[in-house]
Amino acid sequence: MxxxxxxxxxxxxxxxxxxxxxxxxxxxxxxxxxxxxxxxxxxxxxxxxxxxxxxxxxxxxxxxxxxxxxxxxxxxxxxxxxxxxxxxxxxxxxxxxxxxxxxxxxxxxxxxxxxxxxxxxxxxxxxxxxxxxxxxxxxxxxxxxxxxxxxxxxxxxxxxxxxxxxxxxxxxxxxxxxxxxxxxxxxxxxxxxxxxxxxxxxxxxxxxxxxxxxxxxKPKIDPKPKADKHLPPPPERTGHPVLDALVSKLKSSLPLSLQPMAYAGVRKLTDFQDPAYAGEYLDRLADLFSRDRQSGGEAHGFAFTAEAAKYLAIAMAYDDVIRVADLKVRGSRFDRVKKEVGVKGDQILYATEFMHPRMEEVCGTLPKGLGRWIEENKGLYDFLDRRVNKGRRVKTGTIFWFLGLYMVSGMRRFRRGTLRHAREMAFTAEWLDKALALLPKNYALAVEVLKCRRLVKGYSGTHVRGISKFDRVLSALPLLEAREDGADWLRRLRQAALLDEDGIALDGALKTVASL
Known part of the structure; x- marks a missing residue:
């Protein structure tokens, strides 16, 4: 051009x-x-x-x-x-x-x-x-x-x-x-x-x-690494006679170094169930501390009891349908959601929850005998499961769904008689027995067994997968209990189990342990 x-x-x-x-x-x-x-x-x-x-x-x-x-x-x-x-x-x-x-x-x-x-x-x-x-x-x-x-x-x-x-x-x-x-x-x-x-x-x-x-x-400010949680020591008085009795019991049964974690457990379980349930936690913890001391735990800083104080509280405050419903309808949760989404004073917020209950959760919430009877009757179980096992969008801001969840949350007074509670307590007892059996022989390995309770969390499918990983990790105990480095290997297995949901890394780690 x-x-x-x-x-x-x-x-x-x-x-x-x-x-x-x-x-x-x-x-x-x-x-x-x-x-x-x-x-x-x-x-x-x-x-x-x-x-x-x-x-x-x-x-x-x-x-x-x-x-x-x-x-x-x-x-x-x-x-x-x-x-x-x-x-x-x-x-x-x-x-x-x-x-x-x-x-x-x-x-x-x-x-x-x-x-x-x-x-x-x-x-x-x-x-x-x-x-x-x-x-x-x-x-x-x-x-x-x-x-x-x-x-x-x-x-x-x-x-x-x-x-x-x-x-x-x-x-x-x-x-x-x-x-x-x-x-x-x-x-x-x-x-x-x-x-x-x-x-x-x-x-x-x-x-x-x-x-x-x-x-x-200040054009550049590096993000601060996440700080470790600070656990406050138990107070002198709570202002409530029943809770004051729990605090007094805690202080008299445990050394000063263990009291902050135990107090956190008491608070968690009082919120989960009631003060009596927290008292049961302290009784079990006191027994574990006694066994810890008999096994020379003082030389280890009572590490066994310290982990038991944490993970026993988590085990006893399991996630069931009652707990989930309770958390969904709390006023503090509605306030937090409003703050997160920036609701203004003249605006109305409706939250829609997605819930997918299974018949396992329904049976777990029923009285122990009735729940087991339904599970054992396959025809009845399958008939009910076809009507229960489906996704639902629950609008907790409406009267119908709020009252429904509120009524379920009120069932916690009957929780100790449910099938889920019986199974959780049996599982917890079996877990503690395994740790206590190792305590006199391999203190560090017993501590790692307690830490493995971290693998079990949530409810529904998440809980089932957690139980499966827990069982697979502890299946290596017969190979590790006589080894000086047994605790290190169990810790590696637990870390491998936490790497992915499907447990692929855990499969490889278990093969390595089997070859030792």
Missing amino acids: DDASISGRARLSTAKPVTIAILAMGGQGGGVLSDWIVALAEMKGWVAQSTSVPGVAQRTGATIYYIETIPGDVNREPTLSLMPTPGDVDVVIAAELMEAGRSVLRGVVTPGQTTLITSTHRSYAVAEKEKPGNGIADPTLVISATDFAAKRTIAFDMEAIAAKNGSVISSALFGAFAASGVLPFSREDFEAVIRAGGKGIEPSLKTFAAAYDHALE
Whole structure:
């Protein structure tokens, strides 16, 4: 094409645009943030283009919003891309810490070029939540990696700033972006875009200002590692005679070092059932402490009793239908949900729970004899199961479902006579007997047997899988009880059982133990 043919036409610009990638999940305002940046650029006479690629639900990935913007030039047509290219992104804005980590792994964040703006709070991924054990990734590793991966990092808890000021995190991210100075516009220009939005202006401006100032003063704050739980010692008095008697009993039967954990157990079991049930816990714990002392436990810091205080309380406060119903209808739970979703004073919140009861749970809630009789009559059991075993969406905010769950929660006065309670107590007794049998011979292994109770949790299918893993791990005891390193091997088996839901890692670990 000759010069005459292109005369009068705008030539393509060779200038590089400012490239911005936003990674945000549903409800975090990623689309609003993208619109604000585009509106700001256009208000200042720049050309801007935005695209988005939706993420996947249930926290397996964020939506990626991509913006390219460049100063306007009437004589030249800008060349803008539709997707971020590794090594060519100027700003990455991540609404959650692990999304920032993903952008580093994908090469979107690059040294010498990318300014990374991220909130340090966490929204756990499916891969983290599906682990039977603690699958939470270490947040400090992500921030440490950005020291090398990014040109500059602005990182602090923007979710907390947004919540404090009654807005969403997009406003805080916009404030941090303004403070970064990547775009040559004033703070007032950014605020003008928010004002033009027309909704939630004041909370958004307050959040923007707080994040802007914070980014200037402390542009990078590493997330704090999760602190260990602090267990308070039992008080001198509770203000209730029955509870005071429990505290007095606790202090007289256990040494000072064991009292905080035992007191936590008493509180848990009083809430689960009643003070008398907590008293039974203290009686059993006192007996275990006596056996611990006879087996030389003092030289081990009474580690056996310390673990028993924790896991016996967990075993006695098992998750049954009654417990689940009780937790669903508590006022504190409704308050927590309202706070989490940001319900305003004039708004009404309805929660819909998904429940899938099985006939096993129904029989477990019945009196011991009746529950066993129904289970033994296969025809009747199958007939009832076809009517019970189906998913239900339960609206706990309605009178019908609330009263139904409330009535089920009130059945805890009959809990000791149920089939589920009988089975849980038999299982607990068998578990403690195995640990006590090992105590005089292999103290460390006995302690590890107590810790294996961690594998049993939840209800329904989760509980069944937990029991299966527990039994498989303890099936190795005959091979380990005579070994000096038996406790180490049992700990490895327990850790393997917590790695995946299907127990694949545990299968391999059991084969290794069998070959010793």
